[in-house]
Amino acid sequence: MPDDQAAYFERPHDQRYFAPEIETMPREQIEKHREETLLGDLIPWAYERSGLIRETWDAAKVTPADVQSMDDFHEKVPFIDKDAIRSYRDRHNDPYGGLLCIEPRTRGVFSAIFSTSGTTGDPTPAPSAGGGPSFLVREFWEFGCRPGDYFTETLFTFRGPGIHDTIRAIGATPVFVDHGSADMPFLFAANEKYRPTAMYNMSLAILMGVQQHAPAMGVDPEKSFASYKGISWAGEPIGPRARRITDDWGLELFQHTALGDVGAATECREHDGAHYWEDTAYAESLDPLGTDPVADETPGELVTSTLIDKIAPLIRYRSDDLVRRTLAPCACGRTHGRIWTLGRKGDEVVVEGRSVLPMDVWHAIELVDETSSGIFQIIRPQREVDVLRLRVGYRDDGKKGLGDLQERVTASVAEALGVVPDVELVTNESLLKLGPPHKIPRVTKA
Numbered sequence: 001m002p003d004d005q006a007a008y009f010e011r012p013h014d015q016r017y018f019a020p021e022i023e024t025m026p027r028e029q030i031e032k033h034r035e036e037t038l039l040g041d042l043i044p045w046a047y048e049r050s051g052l053i054r055e056t057w058d059a060a061k062v063t064p065a066d067v068q069s070m071d072d073f074h075e076k077v078p079f080i081d082k083d084a085i086r087s088y089r090d091r092h093n094d095p096y097g098g099l100l101c102i103e104p105r106t107r108g109v110f111s112a113i114f115s116t117s118g119t120t121g122d123p124t125p126a127p128s129a130g131g132g133p134s135f136l137v138r139e140f141w142e143f144g145c146r147p148g149d150y151f152t153e154t155l156f157t158f159r160g161p162g163i164h165d166t167i168r169a170i171g172a173t174p175v176f177v178d179h180g181s182a183d184m185p186f187l188f189a190a191n192e193k194y195r196p197t198a199m200y201n202m203s204l205a206i207l208m209g210v211q212q213h214a215p216a217m218g219v220d221p222e223k224s225f226a227s228y229k230g231i232s233w234a235g236e237p238i239g240p241r242a243r244r245i246t247d248d249w250g251l252e253l254f255q256h257t258a259l260g261d262v263g264a265a266t267e268c269r270e271h272d273g274a275h276y277w278e279d280t281a282y283a284e285s286l287d288p289l290g291t292d293p294v295a296d297e298t299p300g301e302l303v304t305s306t307l308i309d310k311i312a313p314l315i316r317y318r319s320d321d322l323v324r325r326t327l328a329p330c331a332c333g334r335t336h337g338r339i340w341t342l343g344r345k346g347d348e349v350v351v352e353g354r355s356v357l358p359m360d361v362w363h364a365i366e367l368v369d370e371t372s373s374g375i376f377q378i379i380r381p382q383r384e385v386d387v388l389r390l391r392v393g394y395r396d397d398g399k400k401g402l403g404d405l406q407e408r409v410t411a412s413v414a415e416a417l418g419v420v421p422d423v424e425l426v427t428n429e430s431l432l433k434l435g436p437p438h439k440i441p442r443v444t445k446a
């Protein structure tokens with residue numbers, strides 16, 4: 001990223017890439033940069049300063065001197081995961097889980113603590129480094145946002161750093177909209193007045209809010225959102241129904257997802273996987289129950305290492321995310337890797353020897369009219385279960401009785417999965433109350 005802020009305003013507005021020299025970097029150069037940064041800089045730095053990294057490496061009898069090549073890295077460097085961070089936090093009474101590499105009071109470097117969206121119930125505080133724009137400038141540029149534009153930023157429980165700084169870095173002006181349904185009239189008014197070109201982030205809750213308020217207010221969503229060139233969708237995959245509605249409104253959605261807590265991955269205009277930036281992070285895809293790498297395009301667990309975060313660096317972090325990954329260049333011309341998120345390792349249920357993830361159930365539930373909102377939970381007391389238990393939300397339109405809804409949902413899921421589920425029906429409203437406003441936990445113990 002150029003240090004000179006003025007450089008942002010100077011690039012040609014019709015240029016496709018925000019940082020062409022980085023975004024289309026040849027793979028050999030990506031790999032050289034990774035090796036130099038990770039081995040020469042991040043690892044010695046983290047080992048010296050991070051209590052968790054030091055403890056984990058010492059237990060594995062590995063020191064930075066043992067890691068002279070990426071082969072050494074793959075062979076020797078031990079993994080860390082969320083449980084290790086929590087365990088360190090509890091044993092050492094260290095709120096940062098042994099990750100912090102600087103003094104908490106260091107001025108100007110350490111600007112905020114934020115929590116990730118926390119659907120798993122134990123939000124892990126993540127220290128945030130400094131202010132200033134993030135690498136999302138590249139994505140926001142790809143959405144079509146340009147200097148002088150307005151950019152809608154919705155607020156919700158994920159308080160990631162620097163989004164508004166990133167919007168300003170492009171030379172655009174953020175328009176803040178609350179995520180709740182009550183703020184929809186403001187969103188319509190802002191759309192009308194400022195004609196924003198991009199949004200970070202649309203979600204199921206906003207979608208339902210728009211659907212609820214637009215007719216009564218005489219708003220045509222297609223006209224209201226006509227100025228938007230790109231809108232990110234985060235938190236969970238875009239279901240087919242959300243896709244249909246947003247297609248009707250003429251919205252171009254860009255799937256945006258976390259990259260194992262070291263960064264983010266976002267679709268480009270090709271919508272063929274989410275790019276992550278390999279100058280900022282190294283992502284491995286490994287056997288979820290082992291340590292061997294899986295082939296490109298094969299489901300694996302995402303294991304990440306930062307190349308830029310010296311405040312609380314994660315090195316070989318097992319993210320629990322199941323992804324498909326490819327390193328093949330994208331049709332957009334970018335050379336960095338892409339992922340497709342499949343679900344969380346901890347969400348996988350095995351029924352009759354068959355692996356089931358929320359995404360597998362989703363479409364079957366959306367096919368049934370009354371449950372087409374796709375609001376449901378898998379009840380998972382443990383990984384292997386005898387019966388697939390589902391709690392499914394339905395639209396309560398005040399009509400009497402549910403008729404044969406239960407049988408139809410059961411049949412739809414059974415046809416999709418080859419497994420007959422046990423379905424509990426509840427109203428959409430009561431299920432939505434369970435989550436943070438932008439999503440509900442798709443998997444629950446009871």
Ligand SMILES: [Zn+2]
Pocket residue numbers: 268269270275330331332333334
């Ligand atoms: Zn692309």
